[in-house]
Amino acid sequence: MGAPGGASLTVKPRFANDLDTVKIQATCMAVRRTPATTGRRQTKRGVEPDSRGAARYHHGDLREALLQSAERLVERDGQVAFTLRACAREAGVSHAAPAHHFRDLGGLNAALAQRAFDRLTEFMDRYAASPPLAGRSRMAAIGLAYIDFALRHPGLYRLMFRCDVSLLAATYPGLRQSADACHGRLLAAVRDSLAARGEAGDAAIRARAALAWSVVHGYASLALEGHFDPDCGREPASHADRLGFAGIVLTGMQGVLGE
Numbered sequence: 001m002g003a004p005g006g007a008s009l010t011v012k013p014r015f016a017n018d019l020d021t022v023k024i025q026a027t028c029m030a031v032r033r034t035p036a037t038t039g040r041r042q043t044k045r046g047v048e049p050d051s052r053g054a055a056r057y058h059h060g061d062l063r064e065a066l067l068q069s070a071e072r073l074v075e076r077d078g079q080v081a082f083t084l085r086a087c088a089r090e091a092g093v094s095h096a097a098p099a100h101h102f103r104d105l106g107g108l109n110a111a112l113a114q115r116a117f118d119r120l121t122e123f124m125d126r127y128a129a130s131p132p133l134a135g136r137s138r139m140a141a142i143g144l145a146y147i148d149f150a151l152r153h154p155g156l157y158r159l160m161f162r163c164d165v166s167l168l169a170a171t172y173p174g175l176r177q178s179a180d181a182c183h184g185r186l187l188a189a190v191r192d193s194l195a196a197r198g199e200a201g202d203a204a205i206r207a208r209a210a211l212a213w214s215v216v217h218g219y220a221s222l223a224l225e226g227h228f229d230p231d232c233g234r235e236p237a238s239h240a241d242r243l244g245f246a247g248i249v250l251t252g253m254q255g256v257l258g259e
Helices: 062-076 084-091 105-129 135-152 154-160 163-170 173-195 202-224 239-256
Strands: 010-015 022-027 047-049 055-057
Touching (some): 062 084, 062 105, 062 154, 135 173, 173 202
Antiparallel strands (some): 047 055
16 A cells, blocks of 8 residues: 555555454555655755755745745754744745745644645545455554654644644634544544444544544654653664554554443
8 A cells, every 4th residue: 555645655454353353564665755855956846955955945836835844844843943934944035935825823834734634634545445444444544544644744743733733723714624624534434433333422423533532642642752662762663663563552442442
């Protein structure tokens, strides 16, 4: 199965006939990423390096160039260094340029978080579609997709679930729509699973979805801090090892959900 973001990734969820003993094998193959903008000429994107190797915007889609720069900043330097000025500098444009598309840092945060939710939804859809899965098998695949996204895009993952960014959804409908669509994937999987057992009440669906989200989000957050790596991150585990261990966690998730 091809993973989003240009990576070559094979994830093989394997489910026993007895769904109470879900087993997941995750094998990550060599990752082929799209060449980074920094230090490379990309005229189709309207970005080329300056003499220092930094991206310099010169034509094309300014909004897209700013969003690409913002993503690089949060992944490379984290939220502390993320400002409109830093984003403009990363894109190689004037400090006033972002104002043409984003009225303030909140607007840029909202647009970047919307992009992150769209990408996470794509991860979930691909994991659940190859092969097509349903019920608890689908829930486990969606959970693995969530963790894989977090491990590959830690900066975006941390940004999109910040409370101040979540509050922006009231002002930016696009962010609300993307976040709801992403959460809807989990709700649909929980609904299908409970319906097979004769439980279809909205309260039960929301409660089980909250439990499932807590499990995968908690695992991803702890993994990013190195808590599941040897010597608490002093010897970082590979992406394949982290994702493989996530499969074991998701096997146990069935018990947490009471299934």
